[in-house]
Amino acid sequence: xxxxxxxxxxxxxxxxxxxxxxxxxxxxxxxxxxxxxxxxxxxxxxxxxxxxxxxxxxxxxxxxxxxxxxxxxxxxxxxxxxxxxxxxxxxxxxxxxxxxxxxxxxxxxxxxxxxxxxxxxxxxxxxxxxxxxxxxxxxxxxxxxxxxxxxxxxxxxxxxxxxxxxxxxxxxxxxxxxxxxxxxxxxxxxxxxxxxxx
Amino acid sequence: xxxxxxxxxxxxxxxxxxxxxxxxxxxxxxxxxxxxxxxxxxxxxxxxxxxxxxxxxxxxxxxxxxxxxxxxxxxxxxxxxxxxxxxxxxxxxxxxxxxxxxxxxxxxxxxxxxxxxxxxxxxxxxxxxxxxxxxxxxxxxxxxxxxxxxxxxxxxxxxxxxxxxxxxxxxxxxxxxxxxxxxxxxxxxxxxxxxxxxxxxxxxxxxxxxxxxxxxxxxxxxxxxxxxxxxxxxxxxxxxxxxxxxxxxxx
Ligand SMILES: [Zn+2]
Numbered sequence: 001x002x003x004x005x006x007x008x009x010x011x012x013x014x015x016x017x018x019x020x021x022x023x024x025x026x027x028x029x030x031x032x033x034x035x036x037x038x039x040x041x042x043x044x045x046x047x048x049x050x051x052x053x054x055x056x057x058x059x060x061x062x063x064x065x066x067x068x069x070x071x072x073x074x075x076x077x078x079x080x081x082x083x084x085x086x087x088x089x090x091x092x093x094x095x096x097x098x099x100x101x102x103x104x105x106x107x108x109x110x111x112x113x114x115x116x117x118x119x120x121x122x123x124x125x126x127x128x129x130x131x132x133x134x135x136x137x138x139x140x141x142x143x144x145x146x147x148x149x150x151x152x153x154x155x156x157x158x159x160x161x162x163x164x165x166x167x168x169x170x171x172x173x174x175x176x177x178x179x180x181x182x183x184x185x186x187x188x189x190x191x192x193x194x195x196x197x198x
Numbered sequence: 199x200x201x202x203x204x205x206x207x208x209x210x211x212x213x214x215x216x217x218x219x220x221x222x223x224x225x226x227x228x229x230x231x232x233x234x235x236x237x238x239x240x241x242x243x244x245x246x247x248x249x250x251x252x253x254x255x256x257x258x259x260x261x262x263x264x265x266x267x268x269x270x271x272x273x274x275x276x277x278x279x280x281x282x283x284x285x286x287x288x289x290x291x292x293x294x295x296x297x298x299x300x301x302x303x304x305x306x307x308x309x310x311x312x313x314x315x316x317x318x319x320x321x322x323x324x325x326x327x328x329x330x331x332x333x334x335x336x337x338x339x340x341x342x343x344x345x346x347x348x349x350x351x352x353x354x355x356x357x358x359x360x361x362x363x364x365x366x367x368x369x370x371x372x373x374x375x376x377x378x379x380x381x382x383x384x385x386x387x388x389x390x391x392x393x394x395x396x397x398x399x400x401x402x403x404x405x406x407x408x409x410x411x412x413x414x415x416x417x418x419x420x421x422x423x424x425x426x427x428x429x430x431x432x433x434x435x436x437x438x439x440x441x442x443x444x445x446x447x448x449x
Contacts, residue, residue: 113426147250147285151282151431189277
């Protein structure tokens with residue numbers, strides 16, 4: 001293999017990263033080659049280990065390095081409270097709020113009939129297995145307030161209630177510190193329809 | 199080519215790059231087309247929260263390729279508020295349009311029928327009736343309209359109480375007593391049911407039942423044997439609900 005094709009292969013590989021186009025890929029590749037050979041080895045090693053060793057937690061479906069992730073393995077968390085989210089980054093956001101002490105289930109997507117994603121494609125059977133253990137007393141549905149997210153929440157609420165478990169939906173509304181004037185119409189509509197006793 | 203303020207709906211959207219969306223839209227005068235909405239996912243985008251299914255929009259774009267560039271979008275009134283049940287019917291309508299319409303074919307009448315169907319689903323209408331009427335209009339708009347006024351053998355007007363066999367791609371043929379002993383040539387349906395579908399007055403349970411089989415069979419000819427995911431999803435939900443006592447699927 002000549003040097004050019006190795007460099008091309010590196011640029012192609014970098015382009016797999018989100019938001020990286022041909023120009024950024026070229027800049028990254030040349031930067032690493034010119035100034036940070038050691039960084040390249042570290043990066044290669046970290047990528048290889050992650051690809052090899054990070055898998056899905058057998059309970060919550062989030063990424064984990066052991067059979068159970070740190071949250072599922074923790075005895076300090078309330079295992080009777082289960083929050084369902086679409087993606088690992090949604091889980092991170094909820095964790096950062098510090099307001100939640102239950103456990104999670106990560107769907108890794110949402111129901112989307114027009115993309116051909118139904119309950120089987122989403123692996124709902126694993127969530128059902130979790131519900132069937134009898135440990136969960138309440139399921140908090142924290143899918144996004146998009147059309148698909150709402151449909152997913154509705155489907156899951158039927159599923160959860162079919163197991164005789166309580167289902168709740170998180171409230172969406174005006175952001176703290178946000179002004180009504182600058183809140184988009186959809187959010188305002190939800191804030192109004194989702195209003196509670198005050 | 200530049201198109202301004204065209205009434206339209208988003209049928210489906212998917213993420214493109216970090217900040218943009220690729221939309222599949224159905225517009226009144228330009229039919230179905232693909233639009234690139236650059237920067238639509240930025241928090242600062244004026245389109246934030248607007249480019250979603252069931253929201254009446256006025257769309258402006260430029261370019262004539264398979265992926266034109268969205269340059270303007272405004273809401274035309276509030277989003278059509280489909281509740282948890284009718285949202286699956288909304289997905290079903292969108293999936294039918296995605297599967298059966300070719301890009302850039304205008305379907306003005308069908309667009310109006312789609313908008314009315316969404317409004318009816320958001321209102322007090324029976325979803326099943328709304329869907330049957332939309333499906334009938336869809337078939338006729340894509341050139342496969344059902345024959346709902348006469349017997350195709352003798353061109354005699356339909357007799358309400360008579361039984362017919364609807365032969366797909368042809369039309370209804372009246373059943374005589376001796377026919378009842380052999381396998382049917384098509385879907386068995388009463389004259390009254392066909393006439394009710396033509397008049398869009400599907401109130402009788404028998405008419406609803408019979409026209410559902412008929413329209414389903416007619417649609418499946420054009421869906422190439424691939425299942426409709428929204429229908430499957432709805433059936434899943436009904437199955438869950440039937441553990442607690444539920445009703446029939448309208449799709
Ligand atoms: Zn876990």
